[in-house]
Amino acid sequence: METVVEIEHLNKSFGSKEVLKDINIKIDKGENLVVLGKSGSGKSVLIKCLVGLIVPDGGKIVLLGENILDLKERQLNVLRKRVGFLFQSAALYDSMTVRENLAFPLRDQKSKSKEETDALVMEAITNVGLADAIDKMPSELSGGMRKRIGLARTLILKPEIILYDEPTTGLDPITSKEISELILDIQKKYNSASIIITHDVECARITANRMVVIKDGAVFAEGTFKELSESKDEWVNSFFKHG
Amino acid sequence: MPIDLKISGAVLEKGSSPGVIPLLNAFKSFFAAVTQLSLFAWRFLKEVFKPRYEFSELVKQSYLIGYKSFPLVAITGFIMGLVLTIQSRPTLAEFGAESWLPAMVAISIIREIGPVITALIFAGKVGSGIGAELASMKVTEQIDAMEVSGMNPFKYIVITRVVAATFMLPVLVIIADAIAMYGSYIGVNLKGDVSFHLFFLQVIGKLSFTDIFPATIKTFFFGFAVGLIGCYKGYNSNNGTEGVGQSANSAVVIGSLAVFIIDMIAVQITSFFT
Ligand SMILES: Nc1ncnc2c1ncn2[C@@H]1O[C@H](COP(=O)(O)OP(=O)(O)OP(=O)(O)O)[C@@H](O)[C@H]1O
Ligand SMILES: [Mg+2]
Secondary structure, eight states: OOOEEEEEEEEEEETTEEEEEEEEEEEEOOOOEEEEEEETTSSHHHHHHHHHHHOOOOEEEETTEGGGGOOHHHHHHHHTTEEEEEEEEEEOOTSOOOHHHHHHHGTTOOOOOHHHHEEEEEHHEEEEEEOOGGGGGGGGGGGHHHHHHHHHHHHHTTSSSSEESSSTTOOOHHHOOOOOOHHHHHHHHHOOOOEEESSOOHHHHHOOOHEEEEEEEEEEEEOOOOOOOOOOOOOHHHHOOOO | OOOSSSSSOOOOOOTOTTTTTHHHHHHHHHHHHHHHHHHHHHHHHHHSSOOOHHHHHHHHHHHHHHHHHHHHHHHHHHHHHHHHHHHHHHHHHHOOGGGHHHHHHHHHIIIIIIEEEEHHHHHHIHHHHHHHHHHHHEEEEEEHHHHHHOOOOOIIIHHHHHHHHHHHHHHHHHHHHHHHHHHHHHHHHHOOOOOOOHHHHHHHHHHHHHHHHHHHHHHHHHHHHHHHHHHHHTTTTSHHHHHHHHHHHHHHHHHHHHHHHHHHHHHHHHHHHH
16 A cells, blocks of 8 residues: 555644654554544644644655655645645635635636636535535634635545544534535545544544544554544543443 | 744643743743744745745735725824824914924824834734734635645635735835824915925925835834734634634734834834945
């Protein structure tokens, strides 16, 4: 299997606070990895390091064969187009319509004509089932709709790696399930590798090929959903109980 | 991490003589802030001429920035001209120089009052707007989202706004000056009867190139400073929702201060050459 994400000895502190101490993770092409961890354990920091939003203090990050810490800004931007990132808050551009939001990542691709852009936008929004909302402003959308539009925008460049930061948090169980299934569909359709951060056991059950649990800035446990949910460790087990 | 340009954070250290250390700290944080702002300006200068050029966003921002401030600028311009004329009349009348009234008002407005008052209003309206908008984009991770989609948010957000502010303020100042002259014309005619033609001749006859040219040049710098400081404050906002208000606030305060400082420098330079 081809490894597309390789994280070695990653560490990051904010001031005197060590958030990530020694993270080691590998992901294969076409694999969904779910990351569990307490709130504030550094899950968002971890995936922000992967796309260069946060510069780690040390360690190695290799995405699609490129060591991102060695890349120049321009090369990093090229690589970023192959990696999708769904923000915890969806992060829609609120001065733009949904259509403009979706087209934004495409704007510097000179080769694309207006028709091609339109077609890609239509495809992306149909994928998430919100074709009617295309000319709305983000402020007119519900939380679940925003998440989905955020997802559509993330997917528009057909990324080879997708990073989901809590894709179902704050949504009702039915919408959550739909989004989880969407994540699964995307994996099948594009054969992409994903990191999915979630507290939602149901989402993890649906999407995970493999899971890791982060504790004290390092990977504490690793395994399939079944293995971890039957874990003997009290602490790991507690993640699966509340659901 | 960006440091606030406010002179603050001066803490009394234990055992130090009071008065000296806080002052020293204040200076330190002031210079650190100036350095940060200069680096931000340097980044702007480095990136502004490099492609890709965000023309459509630039046009949109120019429209928003110019259009939003137009009514306010027009009203203040009119009142400026009117009031200055009414206030100056008694003094000039004492010298029997009432026929100088239009020219004197025109010179004050065009050289100084028009550019500075318009720039201050611009700082209040546009500077705070940019500061708040960028800060909230930052808080809601929209700037990060642009970055991870491989776009350059600095180009798309900062450069377009700074360039728009730099070129829209001079336009607004010219409009404000023109409306102020109309206000002055009305003011002159409150007591007396001067035809528009005569008023116009009196103004043009006394205005020279050295009244108009330096005053116009400095408005570009005013616009640049207000735009840049608004963007700097918003782009580097870091305090969550609270930071949005802080950014808007300090964008106005520092932007207005910058206008006065640039004005002072401009006056020195102008008087050196004339
Ligand atoms: N830019 C930053 N500056 C300083 N500290 C930060 C920054 N970003 C994150 N932190 C700190 O890092 C820690 C981990 O934050 P992170 O957002 O990664 O948590 P998380 O695991 O994603 O939590 P949640 O599940 O609530 O989203 C927190 O304690 C936070 O205070
Ligand atoms: Mg998080």
